Amino acid sequence: MAATYDITAKPVNGEQTSGVPAVAVQDLHKSYGAQKVLNGVSLSVAQGETLAVLGRSGTGKSVLLRLIIGLAKPDSGSVRIQGQEIADVPLDAMGEIRKKMGFLFQHAALYDSLTVGENVAFPLDHHRRDLSRAQRDERVMQLLGEVGMEAARNKMPSNISGGMQKRVGLARALALDPHILLLDEPTAGLDPISSGEIDELVLKLQREHQMATIVVTHDMHSAKTIANRLAILDKGNVVIEGTFEELQQSDIGFVKEFLKLS
Amino acid sequence: MSSGEITLVEGNHPKHSSRETKPASSLQTGAGLLGGFFEWFGNLGIFAWQVIRAAVTPPYEWGELVRQLDDIGSKSLPLVALAGSAIGVVLSMEASSSLTRFGAKSLLPSAIVYSVIQEMGPIITGLVVSGRVGAGIGAQLASMKVTEQIDAIEASAINPYRLLAATRIVACIVMLPLLTLAADACGIFMGWFTQSLSEPLSLQHFMQVGFRGATLNDFLPPTFKTAVFGLIIGLVACFQGMRTKGGAEGVGRAATSSVVLASLFVILADVVLVKFILVVFP
Numbered sequence: 403m404a405a406t407y408d409i410t411a412k413p414v415n416g417e418q419t420s421g422v423p424a425v426a427v428q429d430l431h432k433s434y435g436a437q438k439v440l441n442g443v444s445l446s447v448a449q450g451e452t453l454a455v456l457g458r459s460g461t462g463k464s465v466l467l468r469l470i471i472g473l474a475k476p477d478s479g480s481v482r483i484q485g486q487e488i489a490d491v492p493l494d495a496m497g498e499i500r501k502k503m504g505f506l507f508q509h510a511a512l513y514d515s516l517t518v519g520e521n522v523a524f525p526l527d528h529h530r531r532d533l534s535r536a537q538r539d540e541r542v543m544q545l546l547g548e549v550g551m552e553a554a555r556n557k558m559p560s561n562i563s564g565g566m567q568k569r570v571g572l573a574r575a576l577a578l579d580p581h582i583l584l585l586d587e588p589t590a591g592l593d594p595i596s597s598g599e600i601d602e603l604v605l606k607l608q609r610e611h612q613m614a615t616i617v618v619t620h621d622m623h624s625a626k627t628i629a630n631r632l633a634i635l636d637k638g639n640v641v642i643e644g645t646f647e648e649l650q651q652s653d654i655g656f657v658k659e660f661l662k663l664s
Numbered sequence: 665m666s667s668g669e670i671t672l673v674e675g676n677h678p679k680h681s682s683r684e685t686k687p688a689s690s691l692q693t694g695a696g697l698l699g700g701f702f703e704w705f706g707n708l709g710i711f712a713w714q715v716i717r718a719a720v721t722p723p724y725e726w727g728e729l730v731r732q733l734d735d736i737g738s739k740s741l742p743l744v745a746l747a748g749s750a751i752g753v754v755l756s757m758e759a760s761s762s763l764t765r766f767g768a769k770s771l772l773p774s775a776i777v778y779s780v781i782q783e784m785g786p787i788i789t790g791l792v793v794s795g796r797v798g799a800g801i802g803a804q805l806a807s808m809k810v811t812e813q814i815d816a817i818e819a820s821a822i823n824p825y826r827l828l829a830a831t832r833i834v835a836c837i838v839m840l841p842l843l844t845l846a847a848d849a850c851g852i853f854m855g856w857f858t859q860s861l862s863e864p865l866s867l868q869h870f871m872q873v874g875f876r877g878a879t880l881n882d883f884l885p886p887t888f889k890t891a892v893f894g895l896i897i898g899l900v901a902c903f904q905g906m907r908t909k910g911g912a913e914g915v916g917r918a919a920t921s922s923v924v925l926a927s928l929f930v931i932l933a934d935v936v937l938v939k940f941i942l943v944v945f946p
Binding site for chain 1 (some may be wrong): 723727807808811812813815816818819820821822823827
């Protein structure tokens, strides 16, 4: 079990969570055409907790994140962010809810026409117009410092490595000081050393910010390292959910095979 | 056994069977195309409504709008000026030859001025901007779409319709009439220049003769109709870009279809607008 801190301590910014999960999805269904992607998924994550969602490719892990942040609408089911139901909120009215969340895309999705610094400043420029130029620059340097990317501030995204792009994506996701962090394959396509660095970074950020984090990954080692709980998805549903030790004790054939091959 | 039955039927009525199949297939294809056509327009309408809603509600993206005005306006200016100049030269040469044949060479300045301002300047500007800006917007937004940059904007609680589409469409609407004025000016100047090479004539005299008897109704409606061209170019290119699917191929398709559709709709809109102007501003 990789949790190195007390998940019940230090609510974000002193806010009391009153036992309401930061993210709770209930009986979530989503299809694309005839393809059923999610088939009744139910999960919840408490403030300060990290949940890793694992599963084979195409089992709807990334779709789950897109539904949570409102980039897609579920066919049915409930998505609650800090107790607020968002499944019925129109996509264009999701702004205030999304400000509570940071999202790291699988390929970082940095704006290729902006520098690294401008990428991190992007959410601040749009949502923190009260900040002076100096305050904004200071905040950008602070965020880049947190992910160890100060030196790349004036570089273009195309001129930095994949691992660096993920770090910058993480800094951008943290710009608005989110309560919830969604990470889509943070270590995919990275060498083991870079993967380890990203894992350490996520753990460090978790210790410092106490966010509710959902990590979608194929990387069992990474999941073990950064998550308090793990959930394995298969055929659009949660097969098992629990600590790594609980997963190891499972008699479910798919879980055994998944753990063995991971 | 089943296949035997099918063979028997085909063997007994081969021509009849073939006659029945072909029209049904053509009908299906036609219905499919028609359905696709209406679906495309329906989706364009929904997209336009989303852009309008985003554009009229704060916060307004002034910084991005200024950037787009610069990008669409100043960067299209050389191309539009060149196209306008070329049209002026061609018109001067063609009109000079034709009017001389009919003994009406004194009408040459008016012919050039009216042709350029009322039709050639606006349509050439519309088509040049369709090519340069339509392809640019289509490819850029499509590339952002397939690399999840548009999703990243949305995930950052920023409305992409407001930031990406509304700013580009408004910039197109504002800049098209201004670019048209530039194309008109270059066309008229080069028309005079070409004419003065064969028959020296002062620019002042050329302008006096060319604009004699002209009213604002002769010039303002044709110039401002290009705002509609701007709307069409911006809307179609943003729509094609933001609905792209499928990697590099999708980006290429979006760029191509943006140019083709925007150019086509500009020409079709011109037909309607010319008639409208003739009726409303006789």
